[in-house]
Amino acid sequence: MMNLTLKILYQLRLYRIIKWYNQLRGRVPVLVFHRVASDTNSTSEPISVARFREIIDFLKSEYEIKPLSDLIENRGDLRKACFVTFDDATEDFYQNALPILIEKNVPFTQFVPTGVIDDIDPIWTYKLFSIWDSLDKETDVDVDGMSFRLKPSPNIQDVIGCVMKVREMPMQTRSSFLSQVESKVVIKHPIKHMTWEQLSECKKTGEIGSHSVSHPDLKYSDNVEDEIKYSRENLLRKGFKSNYFAYPFGSFDEEILALVSNHYVAGFTTEEKLFSLNKGFLKDHRYKIPRTTILDEKPSRYAFRIVGLLNYLARLVSRIG
Numbered sequence: 001m002m003n004l005t006l007k008i009l010y011q012l013r014l015y016r017i018i019k020w021y022n023q024l025r026g027r028v029p030v031l032v033f034h035r036v037a038s039d040t041n042s043t044s045e046p047i048s049v050a051r052f053r054e055i056i057d058f059l060k061s062e063y064e065i066k067p068l069s070d071l072i073e074n075r076g077d078l079r080k081a082c083f084v085t086f087d088d089a090t091e092d093f094y095q096n097a098l099p100i101l102i103e104k105n106v107p108f109t110q111f112v113p114t115g116v117i118d119d120i121d122p123i124w125t126y127k128l129f130s131i132w133d134s135l136d137k138e139t140d141v142d143v144d145g146m147s148f149r150l151k152p153s154p155n156i157q158d159v160i161g162c163v164m165k166v167r168e169m170p171m172q173t174r175s176s177f178l179s180q181v182e183s184k185v186v187i188k189h190p191i192k193h194m195t196w197e198q199l200s201e202c203k204k205t206g207e208i209g210s211h212s213v214s215h216p217d218l219k220y221s222d223n224v225e226d227e228i229k230y231s232r233e234n235l236l237r238k239g240f241k242s243n244y245f246a247y248p249f250g251s252f253d254e255e256i257l258a259l260v261s262n263h264y265v266a267g268f269t270t271e272e273k274l275f276s277l278n279k280g281f282l283k284d285h286r287y288k289i290p291r292t293t294i295l296d297e298k299p300s301r302y303a304f305r306i307v308g309l310l311n312y313l314a315r316l317v318s319r320i321g
Ligand SMILES: [Zn+2]
Pocket: 087, 088, 211, 215, 248, 249
């Protein structure tokens, strides 16, 4: 019912009315993409290459895509702007998304977890997702008194539930959890990250930001300041200036925010909201810039997600529910 309604509203181009209303109120979308690849059935939920191209064309026809530095420095008239960001620096971004961004001259920011660049071991969530994609039978794992049963082709609730538990584990426990599962399965399609050399090609139309070193949930990490500080230093050593930090999993508290503000000029969350230009330039909002996550969805859904309607409805439902 919801999808049919959206389809009709989309055909009437009603998302434009919401877009114009947002522009009037000074609310702009800051978008975050992750993987762009053909294995759209994967637990890591990449966007297909065709869909990515379609979304970029949509953004170019509806908005002025501007670099994040314009937003942070409040440069020019930003009311018609939107901003494109990527997290995690996966290799499929380099193979599939970067050529499109360069071809269409789209400014973007790639937020990089520096510890996985040039390395063979991916961010632990991607390792878990590729393990999941390779499972052909239920697999049990026990670690530190906790029991997990991983099922092949899990539903989204199973995945979120498991990731939430694993991200709260101390690093040692998490490693032992992952190596236990890894020993029980042959990973068919490991997810890789970019190399430093590939990253330097982002400079053609993009900027680089920091996304910690090892991509922990900073609320449960023992070395928060190192994760924040060394990410920037590693990038600097390789010739990348990084002024912005994206919190891994969008997770932060006031203490983490204060540490980020010692090293960066802005912090990005994954709170699914538009960014308000009016209050956004106050110092407290500069380190809590919300970003809308873009998924592989039909035009009738991504159009209404980008203008903020879908996330507004989701907030409303959760408030009522
Ligand atoms: Zn991330």
